[in-house]
Amino acid sequence: MRTGFPASGTQRFERATDTQQFGEELGKHLEAGDVVILDGPLGAGKTTFTQGIAKGMQVKGRVTSPTFVIAREHRSEVGGPGLIHMDAYRLLGEDPDADDADPIGALDSLDLDTDLDSAVVVAEWGGGLVEQIADAYLLVSIDRDSAVAEDPDSEARIFSWEWRNGA
Template sequence: MEQLGIRLAAHLRAGDLIQLDGELGAGKTTLTRGIGEGLGVRGAVTSPTFVLARTHPTAGGVPLVHVDAYRLATALELDDLDIDWAGSITVVEWGAGKLDGVSASWLRIAIERRTGAAADAALGPGDEVDAEEEPRHVVVEGVGPRWVELPPLD
């Protein structure tokens, strides 16, 4: 997930909005860490769960804003965070249904990982998988005019 974030960062510019969907532990914050690394964030990218949003300065001058919208109900509450949407690159975790009206375009990234019995069934006898190495299925979808053409991320 981190490597995907690093590759994605090369295509981002001020005003870009990224919506991350996925269950707890799917890799949303890890992907955001990769984006931060690719953008040259100064300091660590950590989960904004308890503060709702963190702004990270970058070497390139365009800040990375990392938002946890889990406790927000609407786009109005998200907009109340007073984020500089046009002047930053914004990543919103748990943003499904909360971006309409905030921006005309965003990149939606859905992350799925096997859990429970499905994860166990995928392992062979004696196999062990480190949580950081668990395979993920990632779907990238562009919404609006900015993302008519998706960048190559492989």
């Protein structure tokens, strides 16, 4: 990742557009080989955040949830790295902790046209899997419950992020 984006932090975003703007800012700093793992419950804003990343990276195609296709590739419009947006939970099936689980083999089985080292990988539900493919990764945790506990009508999300060592 290019310098200029904080290596760790926490921010609260009141609206989906705020989440996308934060993702866009991050996307402008990501480089080929970067891995971003998104952790948060259903409806937390993982795909909304990834839409912002895609805009910041200037990649082609509409970014939608990868749940039913497992992974989508988005090529750069400006000669930069592509974006691989994946649903890591579905990649390994229902028991990613099973003795026979093979995260690297599962990623290889996707037969992606893009080499993972020449793209940015954004993995929803990637914890426990995707960090095995990278020396370092950005873990982004999304909390939607804290704001709702304070105000049941709140749409706010709290994002926390930090770079961690992987494989």
